[in-house]
Amino acid sequence: MLLFLARRIGVMIVTALCLTFIVFYLTNLPAKLETLAKTQAGSRISDAEVASWLDRNGYNQPMLARYGEWLGVVPGWTRVDGDGDVTGRCYRAHGITDPGAAPARCGLLQGYWGESTRFRASVPDVIPPRLGATGLLMMWALIVMVPMALIVGVLAGMREGSRTDRTLSTFAIASTATPEYVSGVVFIALLASSTAGLSPLLSSWGWIDAPVLFQGNARSALEQITFWNFTLPVMTIALYGMGYVARITRASMAEVMTQQYIRTARLKGVSFANIVLRHALRNALIAPFTVIMLQIPWLLTGVVIVEVLFSYPGFGWTLFEAAVNNDIELLLAASVVAVIVVLLTQLISDIGYVWLNPRISVT
Amino acid sequence: MTHKKRKATELHCAAKLYARECSEGKLSRREFLTRATALGVAAPAAYGLLGLSAPAARADTPRMGGTLRIQMDIRAQRDPRTWDWAEPANVCRGWLEYLVQYNRDGTIIPVLLEDWEANDDATEYTLMVRQGVTWNNGDAFTAEHVAHNFERWCDTSVEGNSMASRMGAIMEDDALRDDAIELVDEHTLRLHLSRPDITLISGLADYPAAVVHPDFNGDPIGDPIGTGPYRPVSYDTGISAVVERNPDHTWWNEGNGAWLDRVEFIDLGTDPAAWVASAEGAEIDMLYETTGDFLGIFTAIGMEQSEAVTAATLVMRFNQDSEPYDNRAVRRALQTAINNAEVLELGYSDLGIVAENHHVCPIHPEYAELPPIEMDRDAALEMLAAEGHAETEFELISSDETFHADTCDNIAAQMRDAGINVRRTVLPGATFWNDWLTYPFSATSWAMRPLGVQTLDLAYRSGVAWNESAFSNEEFDALLDQANGIPDADERREVMARLQEIMQDEGVAIIPYWRSIFRHARPNVHNAEQHPTLEVHYQTYWMS
Numbered sequence: 001m002l003l004f005l006a007r008r009i010g011v012m013i014v015t016a017l018c019l020t021f022i023v024f025y026l027t028n029l030p031a032k033l034e035t036l037a038k039t040q041a042g043s044r045i046s047d048a049e050v051a052s053w054l055d056r057n058g059y060n061q062p063m064l065a066r067y068g069e070w071l072g073v074v075p076g077w078t079r080v081d082g083d084g085d086v087t088g089r090c091y092r093a094h095g096i097t098d099p100g101a102a103p104a105r106c107g108l109l110q111g112y113w114g115e116s117t118r119f120r121a122s123v124p125d126v127i128p129p130r131l132g133a134t135g136l137l138m139m140w141a142l143i144v145m146v147p148m149a150l151i152v153g154v155l156a157g158m159r160e161g162s163r164t165d166r167t168l169s170t171f172a173i174a175s176t177a178t179p180e181y182v183s184g185v186v187f188i189a190l191l192a193s194s195t196a197g198l199s200p201l202l203s204s205w206g207w208i209d210a211p212v213l214f215q216g217n218a219r220s221a222l223e224q225i226t227f228w229n230f231t232l233p234v235m236t237i238a239l240y241g242m243g244y245v246a247r248i249t250r251a252s253m254a255e256v257m258t259q260q261y262i263r264t265a266r267l268k269g270v271s272f273a274n275i276v277l278r279h280a281l282r283n284a285l286i287a288p289f290t291v292i293m294l295q296i297p298w299l300l301t302g303v304v305i306v307e308v309l310f311s312y313p314g315f316g317w318t319l320f321e322a323a324v325n326n327d328i329e330l331l332l333a334a335s336v337v338a339v340i341v342v343l344l345t346q347l348i349s350d351i352g353y354v355w356l357n358p359r360i361s362v363t
Numbered sequence: 364m365t366h367k368k369r370k371a372t373e374l375h376c377a378a379k380l381y382a383r384e385c386s387e388g389k390l391s392r393r394e395f396l397t398r399a400t401a402l403g404v405a406a407p408a409a410y411g412l413l414g415l416s417a418p419a420a421r422a423d424t425p426r427m428g429g430t431l432r433i434q435m436d437i438r439a440q441r442d443p444r445t446w447d448w449a450e451p452a453n454v455c456r457g458w459l460e461y462l463v464q465y466n467r468d469g470t471i472i473p474v475l476l477e478d479w480e481a482n483d484d485a486t487e488y489t490l491m492v493r494q495g496v497t498w499n500n501g502d503a504f505t506a507e508h509v510a511h512n513f514e515r516w517c518d519t520s521v522e523g524n525s526m527a528s529r530m531g532a533i534m535e536d537d538a539l540r541d542d543a544i545e546l547v548d549e550h551t552l553r554l555h556l557s558r559p560d561i562t563l564i565s566g567l568a569d570y571p572a573a574v575v576h577p578d579f580n581g582d583p584i585g586d587p588i589g590t591g592p593y594r595p596v597s598y599d600t601g602i603s604a605v606v607e608r609n610p611d612h613t614w615w616n617e618g619n620g621a622w623l624d625r626v627e628f629i630d631l632g633t634d635p636a637a638w639v640a641s642a643e644g645a646e647i648d649m650l651y652e653t654t655g656d657f658l659g660i661f662t663a664i665g666m667e668q669s670e671a672v673t674a675a676t677l678v679m680r681f682n683q684d685s686e687p688y689d690n691r692a693v694r695r696a697l698q699t700a701i702n703n704a705e706v707l708e709l710g711y712s713d714l715g716i717v718a719e720n721h722h723v724c725p726i727h728p729e730y731a732e733l734p735p736i737e738m739d740r741d742a743a744l745e746m747l748a749a750e751g752h753a754e755t756e757f758e759l760i761s762s763d764e765t766f767h768a769d770t771c772d773n774i775a776a777q778m779r780d781a782g783i784n785v786r787r788t789v790l791p792g793a794t795f796w797n798d799w800l801t802y803p804f805s806a807t808s809w810a811m812r813p814l815g816v817q818t819l820d821l822a823y824r825s826g827v828a829w830n831e832s833a834f835s836n837e838e839f840d841a842l843l844d845q846a847n848g849i850p851d852a853d854e855r856r857e858v859m860a861r862l863q864e865i866m867q868d869e870g871v872a873i874i875p876y877w878r879s880i881f882r883h884a885r886p887n888v889h890n891a892e893q894h895p896t897l898e899v900h901y902q903t904y905w906m907s
Contacts (some may be wrong), residue, residue, distance in 0.1 A: 034797055042447040043525030046828055053522055119441040119600040188636075194643045194664055211664075216640025221630060222602075229644075311631040311641070313602050322599055 005347075012343040019335050024067050027328045031300035033059050040117055058089055066144055070114065070332065072107025093220020108336075114329030118321055123333045126318065128311045131337065133222060133308070138299050139235060140225075145245065146236035146292060150243070151286065158276050160254040169250065176243030182304055184236040184309045192216030192232060207343040218312040233310045237302055241295050252287040256280045286356045293349030382412035407807045423592040423889060429906035430625040431888065432470065434638050434650035434901065435729035437630040439600045442581040444516055445523040450651070450871030452570035453899035454604045454628055455583045457593025458499065459573035461510065462490070462509065463564060465813055467671060467894055469726055475504065475590065477550075485559040498576055499526050499612040506552040506686055511577045514539045528821075528828075529566030530555035530577035559848030561855075562820070564569050565813040570898070580838065587907075590614075592621035592902055604628040606901070607888065622905035642883075648906070649884035649891055655712060655765060658881055666883040669892035672716065673880055674724035674811035674818070677770050679759070680832040680872035685803035687752055696746035697757065700781040701774055702738040706875035711769035712880040713880045721866035723859060724877045726895070727815035728852035734868065740781035749784065756784040760805035771806050798830045808833055811895055815859055823871065832871050839865045 026032070028260035037053040038045060042309040045053070054060050058077035060068075068074030069089055076089030085097040090106040092115075106112040118299055156168040175183075190197035194211035202208045256262065261359070265275050303316035311317075322330040354360050436450045443459060446452050452459075464474045470772045473479065477491040488583050496504035516526035517539035527534065533543035533554055539820040543551040556563070567574065576588040592614035608627045614621060629647060631637045635657040641647050643664055652666070653661050662668050681688035681697070688694055704717050716725065747753050757778070761771040768789050778785045799807055814816050821827060824843060825835035842862050847857040866872075882893035891904045 031794070031797060038796065042525065044522055049522055118439065120441075121600075144777060188640055192640055192643065211645065212643050215644040215646070217631065217637055217644055217646060219629060219641065220646055307633060307639070308634075311637045 008347050009345065012339060015343065016336050016339040018070070019069075019339055020332050021067060022126055023335050024070065025063065027326055027331055028059075028063050028066070032326050034330070036117065039325055042129050057197065065340065068107075069105075070104050070107050070329070072109035072112070075104040076102075076106050081235060101187060113333050116322070116327050116330040118325040118330060119122065119328040123330055126330060127315070127333060127337060130313060130318040131315050134300070134303055134316060136225065137230075137237070137303060137307070137312065140230065141232045141241070141299060142292075142296075143239040144234055145242045145295075148238070149242045149245035149292075150249055150288065151287070152246040154253050154276065154281065154284065156246070157250035157253025157284070158257060158272075158280070160257070167248070168246070172243040172246040172250070173241070175239045177239065178245065178306045179307065180236050180240050181240055184232070184306060186217040187214075187232045187236060188309075193240060193301070216310070218310040231304050233312055236306050236309075237299060240302060244289055245286065245295065246292045249288040253284040259283075282356075286353065289352055290349045293345045296345045299337070300338060300341055349351045372468045388412070408828075415532045418764050420887070423907075424624045425617075425905040426907055427622050427905075429622075430627060431623050431649060431650045431891075431901065431904060431906060432629055432647045433651060433901075434631050434641065434647045435628045435899070436633075437598070437602060437604050437628055439583065440584050440598060442521070442570050443525075443575060443583060444526045445472050445521060446571045447523065447525065449570045449897045451583075452573060453651075453897075453901075454595070454606065455573060455587075455589075455627070455896070456591070456900060457573060457606050457902055458587050458589030458591040458595070459583060459717040460589065461572055462567045462574060464900075465565065465568040465896060465898070467811065467892065469728060469895075470694060471565055471813065475574055479564060480565075481561075481850050483850070484848050485561045485563075487557045488554040488556070488563060488857055490552050490554065492552070493615065494550055496590050496615040497613070498588055498590055499609055500576070502576070504590055505549050506546055507549075508577060510544045510546060510552055511545060511575070511728065512574050515575070515898040516572070524571075526566075526569075526571050526585060529562070532558050532560040533719075534695075535609075538869050538896075539608045552787045555600075559768070561847055561850050562814050562817050564815070566876045568813065568895070585886075592617075593626070596715070601630055603630060620902040622903075623835070623901060626901045638665070649888050650882060652893070652897060653883045657712075657716075658883075665886070667886050668903065669882050669884070671881075671893040671895045672726055673878060673895040674726055674815075675809060675878045675880065675895075676718060676722070676724075676876060677808050677878070678722070678766060678822075678872045678874050679771065679774060679804070679805050679806050679859065681870070682801065682803050682805075682831065682833050683761045683835070684833040687755060688752075690750055690752075690804055691870055692746055692750050693752055696743045696750070696752075697778065697783070698736075698827050698873055699738065699746065700740050700743035701777050701873055701875065703736070703873075703875040705774050705777065706770060710773035711766055711876055711878065718874045718876050719863075719867065720872065720874050721808070721813035721863040721868075722818050722872075722874060724811070729793070729815045729846075731856045731863060733863055733867070740777075745815050754784065754851065756786055757804060758786045758788055760788045760790060760795070760802045762792045762806070763789050764808075766807050767808065770875065774875070776777075784844055798828070813896075815854075816843065819843055819862060822849070823866070834869065836865060836869060839869075882901075 032053055034050050036100045041049065041053045050191070061356060065074055069076050078086055078088030079090065080086050086099045088096060088102070090104065091097060093106045093112050093332035094102050096102055103110070108329060115121070115125050116126045119126050152168050152172060156165045156172070159165060164169040191214045192200065192212050193199060193216070199208070199212045202213055203211060214231050216232065218229050218233045221229045262279060265279050271326070300315065303314060304320055305316070307314045308320050318330070319334050322334060410676065435453065438448055439450050440451050443452065443455065460475050462473070463471050465471055473493070474809055475493050475496060477493045479491065480489045481487070490509065492506045492509055493502070498504060498806045513530070513533065513619070517525070517530045517534045519537040520523060521525045533540055533556060540557065543555055545555065574590070580586045587595050591608045592609060592612065594609040596607050598604045608621055608624055625863060631641055638647070638650060639657065639660055642650070642661065651683050652662065658668060681694045683689050698720055703719070707713055707715060707717050718724070719733060719736050727890070744753065759771050759775050761767040771787060775785045775787045799805070809818060809822070820843065822829050822831065823834050824830065825840050839862060842858050846855050846858040846862065849858065880893055880895070880897065882891070886892050887907045889905050889907065894900070
């Protein structure tokens with residue numbers, strides 16, 4: 001078990017290194033750095049000013065050296081100003097200017113995540129609140145998605161080929177086949193517009209007081225989550241993941257229902273409800289459990305679209321903003337967070353799998 | 364200064380122009396009223412121009428209190444002199460005030476100044492600093508503080524300090540000239556310019572010219588020392604900014620504003636569809652700027668539209684350092700192939716007024732009316748053929764921003780109608796702006812400036828940093844110098860007429876229209892009409 005964990009953590013570190021290097025390379029292409037200088041020092045500054053800005057902020061060294069700086073294995077750049085003050089990566093990180101006062105290296109290894117150029121704040125200040133906001137969104141999405149998916153899957157899978165199965169399967173396939181950017185827009189048009197869809201109808205009947213049934217914008221959920229402002233983003237995410245999990249549950253359930261022990265139980269005269277709940281369910285849930293855990297990193301990418309669409313400032317929204325504004329250190333930190341989330345959920349899913357299915361062992 | 368002296372009874376010259384167009388039937392009465400009031404002409408006066416009497420107006424007394432929620436981009440804050448967008452300035456306007464203010468009607472009024480005077484050739488300015496103004500830390504506001512701000516504005520060692528480009532006449536060796544400022548007394552200072560400059564005062568109304576305290580450390584949110592009636596509560600880049608009335612400070616203009624208790628700026632991203640969703644859910648009261656197809660949508664959901672005519676435009680300029688645009692006949696031919704009114708209608712949905720291929724707008728005080736320009740497609744092709752360019756493929760580059768692309772698409776279509784080969788290239792915004800100065804033939808959007816000479820100085824004088832057309836003309840430069848020394852707009856107009864003609868004759872650029880800008884707000888938001896330079900003077904807004 002310990003070896004297994006160690007191997008997993010090793011994989012995580014290697015993956016994070018590879019991914020951050022790719023992100024680092026892409027965000028440090030010369031044209032990207034020029035864009036960064038322009039968003040930081042003025043959108044219409046001249047080429048000479050761009051060069052001077054890049055030089056003064058330590059962007060003019062070889063890319064590998066700066067990647068090393070970010071990791072904390074290469075000493076950070078320093079420069080002595082005209083008046084004897086020293087500035088540099090580590091000097092700025094600690095907000096000091098006295099020569100020699102700052103440590104030589106400051107990077108990930110030293111616990112320094114860098115500064116976000118988009119938000120003008122240190123990365124550890126930017127990411128946690130955004131990750132928290134996304135956590136709430138995902139939590140609600142999972143609360144809605146998992147029971148619905150399991151119910152749909154079990155109902156469809158207990159009698160394969162029946163009318164219930166066909167109807168529910170069609171629904172599940174349709175929901176998986178509709179990407180978030182389609183379902184989100186359809187939801188807004190149908191439920192959150194005062195001129196189209198259901199809201200004008202409901203409002204003219206006097207059933208709703210507000211002009212719209214649901215908020216088409218989740219910004220106010222940042223302060224307080226209400227049924228009114230959070231339903232649409234949660235439904236958009238949940239619907240997409242639900243179909244997939246339901247399909248897996250159905251397949252797994254259908255397979256279990258053909259097993260010998262189910263036939264035996266039925267011959268013994270156990271009621272159908274008891275067969276499904278007592279005998280089939282636990283075995284049928286092994287496959288969906290893994291899929292649900294894998295859905296979490298999948299949701300983490302899905303929230304980019306949903307959070308931007310509903311202007312909900314979470315992790316996906318932050319990733320989008322960082323990418324659009326070429327915010328190097330924020331993007332790198334976000335990649336690290338994403339790798340950790342993906343591999344942690346995989347780890348939980350593997351351990352859970354072993355627990356659910358005693359025939360499998362991690363070693 | 365001339366542009367200050369327009370009295371309430373005097374009318375904007377463009378308003379008169381519109382009145383004439385209206386009586387000639389070129390402009391509907393409704394359109395006339397929108398545009399005239401957008402120029403700051405009071406509604407009764409606008410009706411008066413048409414020989415009508417205004418419908419009885421309801422007297423409005425501002426009401427204290429309320430929270431105004433405005434959709435606006437919240438960009439990262441930085442030192443005011445390096446602001447390159449109006450949005451960060453708009454948040455800080457409630458505590459960082461300006462020496463002077465540019466109004467919707469093109470006039471400039473004093474704010475932290477009481478008055479100012481220029482000598483006849485605009486080489487010496489006397490600024491009378493307003494008395495009785497205090498900073499919110501208790502210090503009295505004096506002429507020395509103003510001098511300190513001039514020093515800050517002249518410091519070119521700060522990257523992106525765009526104020527330095529407006530202060531050239533009082534600078535020397537990249538800093539404030541030693542003898543440029545003379546402190547006359549505690550509330551008076553005199554500026555000695557090295558050359559005539561009539562744009563100095565209007566430069567003080569631009570958004571980076573916010574006046575800061577001598578102790579200011581460069582962070583307007585963390586260190587909000589200012590003279591205005593509000594103070595920041597929170598500022599989260601990309602999310603929101605909140606401002607509230609400052610209970611611990613007596614504002615010098617108490618009783619004439621600061622009606623709102625609280626102003627919340629909310630950044631809902633760049634997609635207007637998200638703004639509509641939010642407005643429908645009654646989560647915002649006002650939009651910073653509304654554009655294009657969304658104008659009708661916001662009106663349909665019950666918000667009121669306000670318009671400001673501006674001198675902002677899209678310039679399709681030829682870079683005269685590049686083949687074949689170094690040939691004047693080619694440039695003239697391409698201009699001649701274009702009907703500007705059609706570009707306005709199809710490329711910009713008629714949301715503005717037609718321009719005449721020179722960069723002086725009718726709302727500029729010194730605008731001179733020239734004979735209308737003619738479109739002639741056959742002549743255009745003949746001119747190109749005569750230069751051996753009948754078969755040449757011209758590449759028109761633009762960014763992917765909707766109205767840039769639409770306008771250029773229409774221009775390309777008109778060129779094809781004339782039988783000219785043209786290729787359209789659309790680049791993503793981030794890539795496009797990296798090389799905007801050097802493309803051979805491309806579209807650049809230009810923001811408005813209060814005086815006609817200002818854009819000419821910035822973009823068309825030989826060798827200046829933003830001269831993207833590589834235009835270099837000795838007569839033009841000399842006349843521009845001359846115009847820059849005439850403080851009176853009417854006198855300056857004679858020189859301007861010639862400058863405008865040179866721009867047309869030399870075929871510098873296709874400038875098809877002047878853009879109007881729009882804003883939507885709920886009917887209970889008052890005094891919040893769109894401003895030509897997108898300023899949000901929330902200290903004068905109120906809600907009923």
